[in-house]
Amino acid sequence: MKFFASCGKGLEYLLADELVALGCTRATAALAGANAEGDLADAQRAVMWSRLASRVLWPITEFDCPDEHALYAGVAAMGWPEHLDNGHTLAVDAHVSGTAITHARYAAQRVKDAVVDVMREQTGARPDVDVESPDLRLNLVVRKGRAIVSIDLGGGSLHRRGWRQKQGEAPLKENLAAAVLLRGRWPQVYADGGALLDPMCGSGTLLIEGALMAADVAPGLLRHGGKPPTRWRGFDHAAWQALAEDARQRETAGRAALRPVFFGRDIDPHAIRSARDNEVMAGLAGVIDLKVADVVQQQALALPQTILDPRLREDDGQQQQSQEPLSGSAQPSGLVVCNPPYDARLAADPALYRALGTALKNTVPAWRASLLCGDAELAYATGLRAAKKYQVFNGAIECTLIVSDPIALPQREPAEPASAPALSEGAQMVANRLRKNLRKLKAWRERDHVTCFRAYDADLPEYASAIDVYQTEESPSRTFLHVQEYAAPADIPEPDQRRRRNELLAAAREVFSVPREQIAMKTRARGKGGSKYADLRAGNPDARGEFVAVREGGARLRVNLFDYLDTGLFLDHRPLRLRIFEEAEDTRFLNLFGYTGAATVHAAVGRARQTTTVDLSATYLQWCADNLGENGMGGARHRLVQADALAWLENDSGEYDLIFCDPPTFSNSKRAQDFDVQAEHVRLLRAAVARLAREGVLYFSNNFRRFRMDQASVEAFADCEEISAQTIPPDFARDARIHRCWRLRRRHGGAF
Secondary structure: EEEEEOOOOOOHHHHHHHHOOOOOOEEEEEEEEEEHHHHHHHHHHHHHHHHHHHEEEEEEEEEEEOOHHHHHHHHOOOHHHHHOOOOOOEEEEEEOOOOOOOOOHHHHHHHHHHHHHHHHHHHHOOOOEEOOOEEEEEOOOOOOOOOEEEEEOOOOOOOOOOOOOOOOOOOHHHHHHHHHHHOOOOOHHHOOOOOEEEOOOOOOOHHHHHHHHHHOOOHHHHHHHHHOOOOOOOOHHHHHHHHHHHHHHHHHHHHHHHHOEEEEOOOOHHHHHHHHHHHHHHOOOOEEEEEEEOEEEEHHOOOOHHHHHHOOOOOEEOOOOOOOOOOOOHOEEEEEEEEOOHHHOOOHHHHHHHHHHHHHHOOOOEEEEEEEEOOOHHHHHHOOOOOOOEEEEOOOOEEEEEOOOOOOOOOOOOOOOOOOOOOOHHHHHHHHHHHHHHHHHHHHHHHHOOOOOEEEEOOOOOOOEEEEEEOOOOOOOOEEEEEEOOEEEEOOOOOHHHHHHHHHHHHHHHHHHOOHHEEEEEEEEEEEEEEEEEOOOOOOOOOOOEEEEEEEEEEEEOHHHHHHOOOOOOOHEEEEEEEHHHHHOOOOOEOOOOOOHHHHHHHHOOOEEEEEEOOOOEEEEEHHHHHHHOOOOOOOEEEEEEOOOHHHHOOOOEEEEOOOOOOOOEHHHOOOEEEEHHHHHHHHHHEEEEHHEEEEEEEEEEOOOOOOOOOHHHHHHHHHHEOOHOOHHHHHHHOOOOEEEEEEOOOOOOOO
């Protein structure tokens, strides 16, 4: 079975990993949640143990839903007495998108009406509505003309742990607190003997969540006290009782072994009193050291020396003291977590963030920090070097979570005093334009979590290059630049070309702070058949054989920036690949001229039923297989075909629901017939549309700038709509002709 666990935006990948760790067969990140595969026992285990999920939704029916009448009929077709007893109460949560049903509350009301009418007709009694604490909570999602009705197995939001009695002015949700701790690797820090400090702890959410995590206390046990969270008749009570008994045993052992290594400080005495009350309600009385202290004065970092210096810890009843400097293996360990004020209503002050960063660097420089800041500017104000940065949401407020590991790098004496040479006037012009472009793209990149993008494209004509940024998925992340230099006109002297190239590279290195070895420089020249890169194929003396993994939406993809003509990922097709991800669920997907299979991976991650990728190159098909492997996918469901795409298509008898076709402009391979997209596009599209299922969709794209669609010929067999403007991302807006794209559907009765 497939079920859905929701969470706050920005926590999706953590949640998917957690669900797999809890026993689900598979879990993939989706918008504000994760799609999971497993049985009902796995879903109930997630209710008991997930620290990140907001809800766990178990689907019980799915149907076409073009309007409100279909919604009522689909729900009324269910045998509701199998799910709900007489006398039980009911609540419905609804989420709708599209133009047919636009009001979530009305949709919830229609679901409730259908359930009530069925229960009254079949049992003679109707359930009452209880929006606060219902016996059965249903969840409705209407999207793309389909409705899914699910059981909310947790009976409500899972972020509530059951211990919170008092909260500060800006409460932090417990599942977001868990994410802050997990991003800081708190379980490993605690296992290694480390401590947890919150120097601005408020009502203690981060510390209490950290202590319960260290004590191995199941969130569902606190929340429900071992009782079933729902009275749904399909609930597996025996499995739940077994989960509860196991959780009680783990809690007993964990609390008994819990070390008092938790320290909370706050300048507000009322906040400390609230934290103490919450500590007691969580069963942690005496475990957390809570004091009134001011981080600006660095009082909040005045921790016991036995925490700051492991040489002072007891060993066989004797304290060991030494004046020797700490060795690397004896360095003190710990994690600082903090949620400093960032809402305008709470008067967010960059000076406070600077004071926090200074205090941490002065007192616990070897520790790790995981700080939830209001935005990237406030995070920058801390002065801490962020090894990782994440965009998350605390309720409706978008925040920046930074992880600094360690808080401060050891000071090194420079081999010789030196300063970077000042940029030339031309290089400074390029640097200024790069910074301007980065500011312009910042909000979009942070909102959509874009880590690979075009930062510059011949914005200054005399510096005619394109600069693409690739940030790796590894930890810590590295930034690579892929610089493509357009061939200069013949009347530009070679020394001027070399000077401009060097100035552009100097500007890029300064703006992005990357070493020269992380910049791939290529020259793009105009030749027969269109634009071609200088030949940097694998096997030449300069080949590095270096592949790095990057993230695009829900997909992890391998790129090679140095050895091939292209990197393996066409960045301008990002919106189209994300559209394929959105539309791929339960489809048969075909990728023609598949290249390295990036679109195939998006379809697979989007839960396509099966994929087929066709390309003439064995190298690209192996690259596609490796990309699928990066996402834990492969096997017979994902077919790779080495063939001339057009010839294969005209001989294939398969049927596909979703097709992506992005042919080259020209091809004159010795292993296949010559191809010219302008001359052959009608033949190609006719063959592809013939393979579409009845309601299937074909996306056709190409980057031939003088391409002209033969609209009349194509419309003889397909409904054809140009959607180019929808597929050009903001980082390519300067060059909106980078590609053109059409959406085709089969015209029934068309001539093939």
